[in-house]
Amino acid sequence: MTAPLPVAVPPLRLQNVYLVSERPGELHHFYATALGLPLKFRDEDRWIQYQLGNASVSLACRDEAAPATSGAVLVLEVDDFTGAPERITAAGGQVLGLRDMGTHGAVLSLRDPEGHVVQLFKRASAAKP
Numbered sequence: 001m002t003a004p005l006p007v008a009v010p011p012l013r014l015q016n017v018y019l020v021s022e023r024p025g026e027l028h029h030f031y032a033t034a035l036g037l038p039l040k041f042r043d044e045d046r047w048i049q050y051q052l053g054n055a056s057v058s059l060a061c062r063d064e065a066a067p068a069t070s071g072a073v074l075v076l077e078v079d080d081f082t083g084a085p086e087r088i089t090a091a092g093g094q095v096l097g098l099r100d101m102g103t104h105g106a107v108l109s110l111r112d113p114e115g116h117v118v119q120l121f122k123r124a125s126a127a128k129p
């Protein structure tokens with residue numbers, strides 16, 4: 001019989017999520033303009049980092065990424081979707097659709113100009129008595 005694995009200590013917090021990009025410098029325009037992410041740090045076009053609450057969202061060139069990295073879906077919480085579809089398409093992205101999840105809220109799915117899937121999540125309004 002093998003000994004049970006020790007219980008893992010949970011992580012402290014989400015520190016960063018990054019997308020591997022072929023052209024981070026060009027993609028920066030989309031994330032700053034269409035999604036309004038505030039720039040925190042930039043190492044030329046190698047690493048572009050945005051502050052989002054207590055975590056970061058970043059764009060990384062292949063040289064800065066972990067080996068064999070592929071795919072991630074950023075889910076960003078927003079107050080509403082007003083103007084988002086127009087900003088997304090004007091900045092070179094594509095709106096994929098809106099999914100109403102009832103009491104959970106709604107998700108607006110999109111692709112950035114490089115093809116990464118991103119979702120904007122809006123909580124459902126509190127039920128009125």
